[in-house]
């Protein structure tokens with residue numbers, strides 16, 4: 001029996017919206033929050049029905065929504081549909097990104113269009129979702145926003161300048177939003193994974209190849225691959241009342257590679 005089915009989850013009665021949840025880490029985050037009792041809205045450009053159905057089969061309450069996080073109208077519609085289905089919104093996980101699909105390349109090979117695209121999804125998408133969610137959280141004087149950053153932004157990993165810059169912006173935006181929203185009871189934190197074997201990473205030669213894998217492993221105090229389940233305890237913690245006095249922080253989960 002899941003925590004939700006037994007009514008014992010630490011997120012019992014909470015409503016969470018997770019972006020980029022059709023597959024990969026987003027789908028894992030949605031399952032983990034559901035297993036702790038949250039009602040979950042899965043949002044993605046791609047179809048989230050499959051991920052949603054798996055949660056329902058485990059006894060969770062989930063809805064599948066399609067939205068492009070760069071489109072303000074679509075984000076607002078997804079937030080409205082979540083409130084209509086579950087009566088409010090307490091938790092936002094900004095996970096959608098141009099990420100696993102990106103190729104490693106030198107700065108000179110990144111086009112202006114690629115730069116703008118990465119910034120639009122990873123930075124402005126995070127902003128659009130926060131902007132739409134905050135009024136609902138403010139109504140309840142309580143909310144949890146978890147923005148997914150990346151260890152690459154802390155380490156300055158080469159070969160991904162647009163992506164690294166976007167995740168650095170997510171960390172800075174998280175700090176400024178935490179100060180702005182604290183008085184309304186809204187906590188804003190980052191979870192920063194290291195290289196993690198999500199579906200997209202496993203399928204991508206640049207990330208699953210021996211070079212990337214061994215570079216990542218030697219940099220870690222705990223020298224093994226990062227798996228999606230390694231992130232779930234931290235995600236649940238940042239969404240739960242156990243972290244209510246923590247805001248504006250970045251929790252790095254990478255086996256001890258970036259030490260801040």
Ligand SMILES: NC(=O)c1ccc[n+]([C@@H]2O[C@H](COP(=O)([O-])OP(=O)(O)OC[C@H]3O[C@@H](n4cnc5c(N)ncnc54)[C@H](O)[C@@H]3O)[C@@H](O)[C@H]2O)c1
Nearest residue numbers: 020024025045068069095096097099100150195196198200
């Ligand atoms: N896997 C890793 O090694 C790793 C490491 C550090 C950080 N991260 C971060 O974790 C998150 C998830 O990683 P992943 O490996 O599952 O990535 P992924 O690329 O497999 O998944 C990203 C998801 O976002 C969705 N998406 C993309 N653009 C969108 C848009 N405009 N609107 C709505 N949805 C959109 C995609 O459809 C996809 O389902 C990302 O923010 C990524 O940057 C991942």
